[in-house]
Every structure is written in C-alpha cells, then in structure tokens.
Amino acid sequence: MADLATTFAGIRSPNPFWLASAPPTDKEYNVVRAFRAGWGGAVWKTLGEDPPIVNTASRYGAVSFNGARIAGFSNIELITDRPLAVNLSEITAVKRAWPDRALVVSLMVPCAEESWKRILEAVEDTGADGVELNFGCPHGMSERGMGSAVGQVPDYVEMVVRWCKQATRMPVIVKLTPNITDILAPARAARRGGADAVSLINTVQSITGVDLDLMAPMPVVDGQGTHGGYCGPAVKPIALCMVAGIARDSESASLPISGIGGIATWRDAAEFIALGAGTVQVCTAAMHRGFRIVTDMIDGLANWMDQAGYRRIEDFRARAVRHFVHWEDLNLNYRTVAHIDPDLCIRCGLCHIACEDTAHQAIAARRVNGRRQYEVIEAECVGCNLCAHACPVEDCISMVPVSTGRPRLTWKQHPNNPERREAAE
Template identity: 65%
Template sequence: MADLSINFVGIKAPNPFWLASAPPTDKAYNVIRAFEAGWGGVVWKTLGEDPPAVNVSSRYSAHYGKNREVVGFNNIELITDRSLQINLDEITAVKKAWPDRAVVVSLMLPCEEHQWAGILPKIEATGADGIELNFGCPHGMPERGMGAAVGQVPEYVEMVTRWCKTHTKLPVIVKLTPNITDVRAPARAALAGGADAVSLINTINSITHLDLDRMVAFPAVGNASTHGGYCGSAVKPIALNMVAEIARDPLTAQLPISGIGGISNWKDAAEFIALGAGSVQVCTAAMLHGFRIVEEMKDGLSRWMDEKGYRTIDDFTRKAVPNTTDWKYLDMNYQVIAQIDQDKCIKCGKCFIACEDTSHQAIAKLIDDAGNRTYEVIKQECVGCNLCEITCPVEKCITMVPQDSGKPYMNWPKDPRNPRAELV
C-alpha cells in the first residue's frame, strides 16, 4: 500500500493534506476535529499583533454554478480576531497532544524588523513545526502595509523573509499573492531572502455578484461592500499555472512548494504534486463539506498511487514539470482530429452547434429519410481544437485521436512559416 507520509522542508506529516490558514484553523477546537478526521497538518489561521483584528458582518459570498453548486468562494474576513496569547496557548496544547501532525503558524505583521523579532521566539516556544509568512491577503490588510502590499513588492518579500530567517530556526514558508503580473518575481525574492519554501496561491481579488435591487455587492455590510479574496475550485487552473511557473523556472526550480488553490479531491492534489507541490493545503472544500472529506482524499490518492506503482509521494512529485513548456516549444507538426462514438452519442447536437457557430464548421449534421439525426466529423476541416469534446455532455463520446503526420518534431522558432524563424 502507498506511503502517504511526507517530509516537507523538515516538517513531517502522515499525509500531504493540510488545512490552509483560514477559518477552519482558527482555534484548537477546529484543529483537533481536523486531526481526529485524519488531516496530516494545519496552517494555523494568521496571527498578528495585539490588539487583534476586528471583523465585519457579513463576510462570505459565492459564485454559483448549476443547482447552487459553489464554484468560487469569496471572503472579506481578516486575520485572527482572537488575542495572540490565546492562540499561542492553544497551539502549544494542540502540538503537544498531536506530535505526529504538522502545525505551521501563519504570521502577518507590519514591515518592521522588531515586530517579527519579537513574535518569532513566542512561536518557537509553542513547539510549532514552522511558520508561514502571509504576504497575500488582498483586503483589509494592504492599507496597513501588510498582506498583498508586501507580496506585490519583491524587495519587501526578500527583506521580511531575511528578517525571519535571522530570528528563527523554524522553517520559513512564504505564502505568495496571485494578485501580481509574474509570480516568479516574488518567488525568486523569497528564495533570495532564505525561504525554505513558498506556498501558493493566496486568494484572488474578486467581487462575486451584486444585489441589483439594492445595487450593492455581496457580501453586503449594511449598504456597502468591498472586494474580497476569491478561492475554491474556480481558482485551481490559475493556481496550477503559478505553481508550474515556479517549478520550471531555472532560478526557483529546486524551491519546495506547498500547493494551494481549489483542491477539492485526491485528483486535484495529485495534479498539484505532479506540477511541483510537496504538500497541499485545502480550505474551501473543507468549509463546504466538512473535515471528513480528507478520508476520501487519502483513500483515493493511495489507490491511484498503488495503481500507478508509486510507492511514495516523492515518486511522482514534479513528474509533470518536464512536460510543461512555453508555447513556442510545442510540436507544430502534432495533430489530433475529433472522433464521435456513435454508440454513445445522444444526438443532442451541442457539438455541431458549437463548431458551426463559433469554430471551424467541422461537424456535419446528417438527417436520414426517417428524420434521424447523425453527427459526423469532417476530417479535412477539423483542426483538433477540442471544443466539441468539451461541449459534449457524454463522457468519452468524443475523443481526440492523434494523426500520423509523418513529420518530425518542429517548434515555432524553427518553423519556416514563422517570419522570425531561427532557420539554420
């Protein structure tokens, strides 16, 4: 049976599933319930200076799909609103009671070295396994010179990281903001400051929807609202890309990564690990479905690893990174063509409508004498764009079949059709 245990920058855990710094890790009661359910670790909700932050009501909103499925989750909640000492006492007690679980403490303080130097010994005294620097909170803290206000300035990221490495022996994980043009810049800065790892992504600036009668966005605080932090399954594609960008950047390729962003099941976790993550952090899925979801996550990942012959997490960590490249290095001679399985086709016509109206008119609608419809791919018109496969409601009814072009690999810099081709 697969071994799910990890050793992430010296932080050991029985499995890679950690709860992210958020409401689920705000107090000992929650964390203990999480550990009882089987989570491998937690990142304790962000601690700060006293007096603690003051939150508003309400705090959450959502972007819904069909049947009120929560696709994306928005929050305007700040860091912990409990005193520093209460948090420190609870962290101490939890770590003592659960020595085999990872307990990382998230921190956010002003950009003053003495503030960090003062709190770090207190964190060490709790027995915590590491610290995570919250450089990502996009609301309520940037105007105080914290959160995303730090994460968006690589020089600040490097400076504060170096302070922390100076004043603590604990592993330092830098949590990066996605609200930036190029995530590689702060990642490089974190590494330059001595960071042991980075974690990403933090939440994305967002407004989910409005009350058009009151003309106020959600979550509404009286008659006003503000942008919040967006998370949940909708941000997973953005998070995967940013993780991959850091993992394949020559300057940060060896930097350990804790993956965050829309992880809802074992497959999501496996994808993050394959693109560079050594641990994964979950928040929204736990808030929507409860802590017991980790049982399916562990079981699913273990079964998949057994099926693939992966004995440990390390066996497939970063395995997809070499296959992730820039567009210009893709094979210009590779070609796929759509194929419709007529036995599975339900004749809904969605593929035809999508292709006819918005793509390449590569699907024919055929009607026989009895009025029965059939949809067939016009191979000479198909460019292999995948739109028909995506719109089809029946899984594996439409597949993309590779074609033998008889041509060798050729990238865009070498393509004679490129006016700036690097022809030899």
C-alpha cells in the same frame, strides 16, 4: 499500500493534506477536530499583533454554477480576531497533543524588523513546526501595508524573509499572492531572502457578484461591499499554473512548494503534486463539507498511487513539470481529428452548434432516415477539442491523432517565425 508520509522543508506529516490558514484553523477546537478526522497538518490562522482586528458581517460570498454550490468562494475576513496570547497557548496545547502532525503558524505583522522578531520568538515557544509568512491576503490588511502589499513588492518579500530567517530556527514558508503579473518575481525574491519554502496561491482579488436589488457588490455589509479574496474550485487552474511556473523555473525550482487553490479531492492534490507541490493545503472544500472529506482524499490518493505503481509521494512529485513547456516548444506538426462514436451519441447537437457557430464548421448536422446524425468533416477539423468539451457524454468524442508524415516542428523552427533560430527540416 502507498506511503503518503511527507517531509516538507523539514516538517514531517503523515500525509500531504494540510488545512490552509483560514477560518477552519482559527482555534484549538477546530484544529483538534481536523486532526481527529485525519488531516496531516494545519497552518494556524494568521496571527498578528494585539489589539486584534475586528471582522464584519457578512464575510463570505460564493458563486454557484449550474446548480453546483460554492464553485467559487470569496471572503473579506481578516487575520485572527482573537488575542495573541490565547492563540499561542492553544497552539502549544495542540502541538503537544498531536506531535505527529504538522503545525505551522501563519504570521502577519507590520513591515518592521522588530515586529517580526517579537512574534517569531513567541511562536517558537509554542513548539510549532514552522511559520508561514502571509504575504498574500488581498483585502483589509493590504491597505495597512501588510499581506499582499508586501507580497506584491519582491524587494519587501526578500527583506522580510531575511529578517525572519535571522530571527528564528523554524522553517520559514512564504505564502505568495496571485495578484501580481509574474509569480516568479516574489518566488525568486523569497529564495534570495533564504525562504525554506513557498506556498501558493493565496486568494484572488474579486467581487463574487452584485446584488441587483441593493445595487451593491457581494458579500454585502450593510448595503456596501468591498473586494474579497477568491478561492475554491474556480481558482484551481490559476493556482496550478503558478505552482508549475515556479517548479520549472531554474532560479526557484529548488524551493519546496505547498500547493493551494481549489483542492477538494485526491485527484486535485495529485495534480498539484505532479506539478511540483510537496504538500497541499485545503480550505474551501472543508468549509463546504466538513473535515471528513480528508478520508477519501487519503484513501483515493493511496489507491491511485497503488494502481499507478507509485510507492511514495516523491515517486510522482513534479513528474509533469518537464512536460510543462512554453508555447513555442509545442509540436506544430502534431494533428488530431475529432471522432464521434455514433453508438454513444445521444444526438444533442452541441458538438455541431459549437463548431458551426463558434469554431470551424467541421461537424455536419444531417438527417438519415429522419434520424439526426452528426458527422465530422475531417478536412475542416483543426483538432481544437471544442466539440469534445461540449459533448455531455463521456468518451463519445475522442481526439484521434493522425499522421501528417511531417517531423516535429516548433514555432522556434517554423518558417513563419521571423525570429526562428533554425530552419525547418
């Protein structure tokens, strides 16, 4: 059986599944329930300075897609709305009762060294395993000069991380905002400041929809709305790209990464780990279905690792990173052609109409003895995959590699590239 135990920036947990700093980790009651359910760790909902902030009603918006609830999720909640002392005593109690689980405390205070120093001392007394600096929250706190207002300025990130590293012996994880042009800038800044790890992504600035009766953005608070932070399955591709970008960056590659963003299953987790993450953090999936989802995450990941021959997380961690290249490094002489399996085809015509209306007119719609037949015109097919994605039948359309007889050729070498570095073979 695969061993899922992880050591992340010096923090040990029995499995890589942590709960992200969010409502599920707001208090002792929830975190204890999560640990009972099997979660390997939790990042306590962000602490700030007293007096506590105040939250609104409502707080969440969600996007349903084609009948699937919470395909995307957004919140306009702020950090904890409970007094600091209450949180600290509960953190102390939970860590004492669950010494084998990772317990990290998320923090957000004004951008002043004294503030950070003060709260770090208080957290250290709880026995928590580490801190996560919340430089990501894109709403409410950012307008007060905290959260993503810090995370969007690499110099601030570096400065605050340096303060924190000087003030505490605890590992410092920096949580990054995706609301930035280039994720590498704050990641590299965190590295320069001495961060032990980064976690990403925090939520994406969003309006989940518009209530057309009220003419107000959602979620609606008394007839008005504000932008929120978007997360859930819809943001996973954005998160994967940012995690992988850091994992392959020579300046920040050595930073451990805690992957966050739309992780709901063991497969999602495996993908983040394959792109370099050492642990993963989950929120929306738990808020949708409860803590019990971790059972299948643990079991499914272990079973997949057994089948794939990986004994430990480290055996496959970052394995896909070396295949994550820049576009100019892709082989332009590689060709595939769509192949439709006529026995699996249910004759919905979606491959044809997608190609006909919006791509390359490479799938003919024919009638043979009155029966619909869809046929790939190989000479026209550019191997774009659109038909295979539109097809509702698993494995009905496959993209078959075809030999061009030509050697590997990248854009860097291509004759059409005015800036090419070497001639094509």
